[in-house]
Amino acid sequence: MHGIFLVFAFLLGLAFGSFANVLIYRVPRGLSLLWPASHCPVCKTPIRWHDNIPLFSYVWLRGRCRFCKARISPRYPLVELLTGLLFLVFAVVDHSWLSFVFHALLGTLVIVLVAIDLEHHRLPDPLTFSVAILGLLWAVVTQTLWTGIQGFLVGGAFGGGLAWLAEKWYGTDEGFGWGDAKYLAAMGTWVGPWAVTVILFGGALLGSIVGLLLGLRRRTLRFGLPFGPFLSVVFLLTILAPQFIIELKSWILR
Numbered sequence: 001m002h003g004i005f006l007v008f009a010f011l012l013g014l015a016f017g018s019f020a021n022v023l024i025y026r027v028p029r030g031l032s033l034l035w036p037a038s039h040c041p042v043c044k045t046p047i048r049w050h051d052n053i054p055l056f057s058y059v060w061l062r063g064r065c066r067f068c069k070a071r072i073s074p075r076y077p078l079v080e081l082l083t084g085l086l087f088l089v090f091a092v093v094d095h096s097w098l099s100f101v102f103h104a105l106l107g108t109l110v111i112v113l114v115a116i117d118l119e120h121h122r123l124p125d126p127l128t129f130s131v132a133i134l135g136l137l138w139a140v141v142t143q144t145l146w147t148g149i150q151g152f153l154v155g156g157a158f159g160g161g162l163a164w165l166a167e168k169w170y171g172t173d174e175g176f177g178w179g180d181a182k183y184l185a186a187m188g189t190w191v192g193p194w195a196v197t198v199i200l201f202g203g204a205l206l207g208s209i210v211g212l213l214l215g216l217r218r219r220t221l222r223f224g225l226p227f228g229p230f231l232s233v234v235f236l237l238t239i240l241a242p243q244f245i246i247e248l249k250s251w252i253l254r
């Protein structure tokens, strides 16, 4: 796509990343998304608009609150940057405005889910449901509703089965949970029944490798890693890969 559009997509991603940060902080704490306005979590001073510019304000204020100088988590600029980059990638591979809009919304939700899962070890229902609703809408737009429904059912069945087994084996909280099962069903609406199975095994493989590496480093093999981030990485790759191949082909044949 056009260069100007790519810059616009990146800046739009930074803005959505800023909103993603609001969701990441407020959704798991059950706080309202609209009220109050963004404020410093330490001194409660409302953040002025010019101190709330994605990425730049963090650098400008050297990662501290303007008033009480409390340290601001580097998660804020990191989430903004990642969302910006993801929007940029979608802007490169998507060939229509509509698919860019759907992918951008999905990408934001996925980043929010990953951040919440890393911090709280759970995937809130309103967010995974949003992924499913968006996926079914996209399936209607692309006339693949039946594939989307099949993906939802297969993802839900595999995910539910695994969550049930994990509950039997580990008791609670360990390994694959019900949040992961719902997330997997939601992913199924986007990628269909076959790819959702690949995501499950790919995510499990990636999680085991990372878990082993971390476990070896700490000389323990306790598996307390959340599953969502690994599923998310494979999910995004699954969505992006075919688009990338199309892009690459047209670039080579040009």
Ligand SMILES: [Zn+2]
Pocket: 040, 041, 042, 043, 044, 045, 065, 066, 067, 068, 069, 070
């Ligand atoms: Zn402060």
